[in-house]
Amino acid sequence: MRNLVACILLLGSALPAADLGGTWLMEQAGRGGSQVRKTYYYFKVEGNSFTGQMVSSTDSRKVQNGKIDGDTITFETLGAFNDRPNQMRAAFNGEELTISGVGGRGGRGGPPPAGAAGAAPGRGPAGAPGAAGAAIPGTVITGAAAAGRGPGGGRGTPPVYKKISAVAAIPAELLPTHKPLPSVKPLPPNKLALTPPMGWNSWNKFAGRVEDKNVREMADAIVSSGMRDAGYIYVNIDDTWEAGRDANGNILTNEKFPDMKALADYVHSKGLKIGIYSGPGRLTCAGYMASYGHEEQDAKTWAAWGIDYLKYDWCAASGVYTKEEHAPAYEKMGLALRASGRPIVYSLCQYGWLDVGEWGASVGGNLWRTTGDIRDSWDSMATIGFNQNGREKYAGPGRWNDPDMLEIGNGGMTDTEYRTHMSLWSMLAAPLLAGHDVRTMSDSIKEILLNKEVIAIDQDKAGHQGVRVRQDGELEVWKKPLAQGVAVALFNRGKDAAKMTVKWSEAGVTKKSPKVRDLWAHKDIQAPGEYAVEVPSHGVVMLKVN
Ligand code: GLA
Numbered sequence: 001m002r003n004l005v006a007c008i009l010l011l012g013s014a015l016p017a018a019d020l021g022g023t024w025l026m027e028q029a030g031r032g033g034s035q036v037r038k039t040y041y042y043f044k045v046e047g048n049s050f051t052g053q054m055v056s057s058t059d060s061r062k063v064q065n066g067k068i069d070g071d072t073i074t075f076e077t078l079g080a081f082n083d084r085p086n087q088m089r090a091a092f093n094g095e096e097l098t099i100s101g102v103g104g105r106g107g108r109g110g111p112p113p114a115g116a117a118g119a120a121p122g123r124g125p126a127g128a129p130g131a132a133g134a135a136i137p138g139t140v141i142t143g144a145a146a147a148g149r150g151p152g153g154g155r156g157t158p159p160v161y162k163k164i165s166a167v168a169a170i171p172a173e174l175l176p177t178h179k180p181l182p183s184v185k186p187l188p189p190n191k192l193a194l195t196p197p198m199g200w201n202s203w204n205k206f207a208g209r210v211e212d213k214n215v216r217e218m219a220d221a222i223v224s225s226g227m228r229d230a231g232y233i234y235v236n237i238d239d240t241w242e243a244g245r246d247a248n249g250n251i252l253t254n255e256k257f258p259d260m261k262a263l264a265d266y267v268h269s270k271g272l273k274i275g276i277y278s279g280p281g282r283l284t285c286a287g288y289m290a291s292y293g294h295e296e297q298d299a300k301t302w303a304a305w306g307i308d309y310l311k312y313d314w315c316a317a318s319g320v321y322t323k324e325e326h327a328p329a330y331e332k333m334g335l336a337l338r339a340s341g342r343p344i345v346y347s348l349c350q351y352g353w354l355d356v357g358e359w360g361a362s363v364g365g366n367l368w369r370t371t372g373d374i375r376d377s378w379d380s381m382a383t384i385g386f387n388q389n390g391r392e393k394y395a396g397p398g399r400w401n402d403p404d405m406l407e408i409g410n411g412g413m414t415d416t417e418y419r420t421h422m423s424l425w426s427m428l429a430a431p432l433l434a435g436h437d438v439r440t441m442s443d444s445i446k447e448i449l450l451n452k453e454v455i456a457i458d459q460d461k462a463g464h465q466g467v468r469v470r471q472d473g474e475l476e477v478w479k480k481p482l483a484q485g486v487a488v489a490l491f492n493r494g495k496d497a498a499k500m501t502v503k504w505s506e507a508g509v510t511k512k513s514p515k516v517r518d519l520w521a522h523k524d525i526q527a528p529g530e531y532a533v534e535v536p537s538h539g540v541v542m543l544k545v546n
Helices: 004-022 203-209 213-223 260-269 293-303 315-319 323-339 354-357 378-386 415-427 443-449 453-458
Strands: 022-028 037-048 049-056 060-069 072-079 088-092 096-101 160-166 198-201 234-236 242-245 252-253 272-280 309-313 345-349 367-369 400-402 431-434 465-473 475-481 486-492 497-505 516-518 521-527 530-535 540-546
Touching: 022 096, 022 475, 049 072, 096 309, 198 272, 213 234, 213 260, 213 354, 234 309, 252 293, 252 378, 272 293, 293 323, 323 345, 323 354, 354 367, 378 415, 415 431, 415 443, 415 453, 415 475, 415 486, 415 540, 453 540, 475 497, 486 497, 486 530, 530 540
Parallel strands: 198 234, 198 431, 234 272, 272 309, 309 345, 345 367, 367 400
Antiparallel strands: 022 037, 022 160, 037 049, 049 060, 060 072, 072 088, 088 096, 096 160, 242 252, 465 475, 475 486, 486 540, 497 530, 516 521, 516 540
8 A cells, every 4th residue: 555655656747747848838929910929848758857948939048957856846047148037836737837937037027227227137137018017009918928928937827838749859930041141240330329419219108009100100299399409309219019020031111110211201301310110039029020031021121212321130139049149149230231232320229238349330330239228217227327437438439328218208317317217328439319298298398308407518529428436335427428518426425415525636636716607507607626515315416627
C-alpha cells in the first residue's frame, strides 16, 4: 500500500514534466491590420529541469533555469538586451498552460522605464499594447492583451497557451528573414536639425486616439497660438497610424488616416512640417505594422507622402535582430531615408541602449532617445532630465540627445514644475516636442512654451548641451555655453524654497560685470560677480549672462 501511494505521488510530480516538453502557442487578436499575434514557448525538459525559448512577432527570449517541483513550474526569460532575467511561472489548467510573470514582471509591453538607460533595461521591449491601451476602431483585444499586458502576463488574465507539438522548434514564420547586416559604415551628416527639432508629437496626449482630424486641428492650433512662429514646426504622428501592407508590400494607413498625403499637404499648407513613426521590427511598440524587410519601400512611401521626420522605435526588433545588428538595423533605415530623395530628420528611439550617443550620428541619426518613456509627473521628468549630465559630448548641430518629449500642459505637474521642465530641456539642448492638447492650452502653459528667451537658449546655434556645475543636495547649478555668453540655471529640486547663490566665475564667465538677464522674469539684473536669489520648491531661476 505504502509503495502504491509513493508510486502515485511520483507519477503526480512526473506528469507535468512529461507534458511540458514541446511547443506551446498563444494567439491574440491583432491590431492595425488585424494580424493575429502569436507567441510561442518551447521547452526542452530533462528530468525536473528545462530550458527553451520564447519567440513572438515582437520579442525573442531564452528560457533558462526551468524547474519543475510538483505542480510548481518556474523559469526565467532573458532577452539579448536585458541584463536581468524575468521571473516566470507556468501552471497546467487541464490541457492548457498559463504562463505569467512573477511579481508583475515578465513580458510587460513597451520599452524600459525611464532611468533604465545606460545599463541594459530590466524589462524587455515589446509585448502587447502597453502604454497605448487605447481602443483602436475595428480591433478586438482579448485575454492578456485586453489587460494591457504582453505575452507573459503580469497582472490581469494570465495568457493561456495550447500545445501545438511535442517537438520544440522555431516556427518558420517567426524566423528572421534578413541576411546578416553588415557592420556600421559611418554616414556623413545629412545637414538637417542644425538646432534641436521643435514641434509637437501625438503620443503623450493622444496615444492610440491620434487621427487625421485631431492632427489637422493641432496644426491649426499650433499656428493660431503662435507656437509655429516661436519655432514649433514639426507635427509628428506617433504610433497607431499603420495598417497592414498591400499585395505589393506597400505600407497602408488604418481607418484613422484615410489619406496621409492629403494630411501632409494640409500640414505643409500651414507652414509646418510633418513627421511619422515606425520601427525596425515586425511590429511597433503598440503592436502595429513596422518596417522589417520593407525599409527602402517604406522610406519611399513616406517621401511620396511628403514626410519630413521619422521616429524609428526599436521595441519588437529584438525579435529579429541580434545585439550586434542593433546599430546596423538603424543604419539600414538611415540609408533608406537618404535614398528616398527627400530630406527626412531621423529620430532614433531605442531608450539609450548600447551607448547610442557613441554611434547614433554615424547611422544617420539626428537625435536619439536617451531614456525610457517620460510620464507627466515631477519624479519622472526630474529623474530623466537631471540624469542627462555627461552626455554633452555627443550633442552638437545635427546630432542631439533626446530625453523624450515634453509633458508641459498635460496636467500632472504645477506651472512651476513645467517651467523647470522647459528650462532643463532648453539647458540640455533637447528637442522641444510638445505633447499636449494645443487646442485647449491655458494662458500660463502658453507662456511657458512660448517663452522666446528660453527657447533661444535651446536653439542656440553653437549647439552645446548644458552641464551641471555644482550640486548641493537638492540644489543644482547648471551652465550652457552659448554662441555669445552662457546660460545659467539654478534648480531647486527640494520640497522647500531655498536661497541659491552662483558666482559667474563658476559658470566660466570671465567678465567682471557681465550683463545678466532673468529669462522668466524678462528683466535685466544688476549682479556683478555673483547672484543670490530665492528659488521656489521644484522651481528654477534661469539667466543669460554675457
Ligand atoms: C514607445 C516610445 C514612445 C511611443 C510609444 C508608441 O513606448 O518610447 O515614445 O512612441 O512607443 O507605441
